[in-house]
Amino acid sequence: MLNINEDTITQAVLASMDDRCDARLRTIITSLVQNLHSFARDVQLTEAEWFKAIQFLTEAGQITDDKRQEFILLSDTLGLSMLVMAQNNKKPTECTEATVFGPFYVEGAPEYENGADIANGARGEPCFVSGQVRGLGGTPVSNAQIDVWQSDEDGYYDVQRPSEGSAVVSHQARGSLRSGPDGRFHFRSILAEAYPIPHDGPVGRMLEALGRHPWRPAHLHFMIKAPGYDTLITHVFRDGDRYLNSDAVFGVRSTLITDWVQHDAGLAPDGSKMEKPFYTVNYDFILNPAEVSA
Structure with missing residues (x-):
């Protein structure tokens, strides 16, 4: 050599x-x-450019901790996350499309019964979410594990907001529930709002240098698991959002966009009386059968 x-x-x-x-x-x-x-x-x-790249990656590692994953943000904003996801999630067109996982999923989220309020005090306008989990042939998928998480109206996930005076995170707008015998689920949360990805670090500086914004359109995260089916990781996006065509992480798919319907104060879907306007959103998920190993 x-x-x-x-x-x-x-x-x-x-x-x-x-x-x-x-x-x-x-x-x-x-x-x-x-x-x-x-x-x-x-x-x-050039050597100077190579060294600047090394500094960039070093800073990405230094800012990463158990609440923030700068390398996922880098992968997301360069389109690599969506490329890898698309390569590994080829499914029949009838199935719900997958999209990026994102850096804010938390293992062991609180478990809730259907109909519960998973907002747990998160700031935002009330929103009632419902839907059904089905297989390709339309068969309801019962007892599917449905993990859901979202940001609050200020654009922050709970893991970005430690409890005041404590390093412990109080879980808000996040939870895990199960579909019923008919595959249906429903819960109360808050209205999904657009928010910027963390941009006070090296990835944010990269976006600024490229003339790109850090914003993501309003969405709910879902991860759905059920025996006999592929795990689905996806979002449901709010129709009409200004960032649907310029998502900073390239995660939007037209089939994942749906209406959030505003209602005047009155009777909510769960029978409670709402003193102020609220929203509802309904979205059904179609799972792909898992391949059976020989």
Whole structure:
């Protein structure tokens, strides 16, 4: 490996890998090295630009913690998250489309019965959410686990708002419930509002330098799991939002856009009396059957 130059460095790196390494790892690293080196040659990358990129990645790691994942934001804003998701979620057209997971999912969210108020004090106008989980043939999927999470009216998720005077997060506008025997579910939360992704770090500076905004259109996150079906990770977007055509993370699909209907004060879907206007949204999810291993 003596006298390596810019023309021979790529093959030297590839030849350095032991033949006994994992075959899939070898495939991935081979392509990664080839494409990285091609990129550097294509743009004639300077040392100053290379060092600035190293600083950028270092800062992304330094700002990342258990409440913020800057590398997911980077992947999302470069379209990589949606590309990987699309490659791995090819389904019949009748199925509900998947979209990005996002950085604000939390394991072990509070469990609720159908009809519960999962807002738990989150700021926002009241909204009643309902729908049905079905299989491809229209069969209701009972006892499906439905995880839902969203931001408040100020654009913050609960994990971004530690309880006052405490480092412990109080879960709001987040919960897990189960579909009924008929596949239906319903709960109360708050109106979905547009919000900016965290942009006070390196990813935000990148977006600003590119002349891009950090905003996401109003949406609810859903993750639905049921035996015999592929797990569905998706959003439901609020029709009419100004950012539907310029989502900072490229996650919008037209089939995931639906109406949020405003109602005057009066009787809510759950029979309660509302003293102020409220919203309702209904959306059905169609799951894809899981492949059965031979």
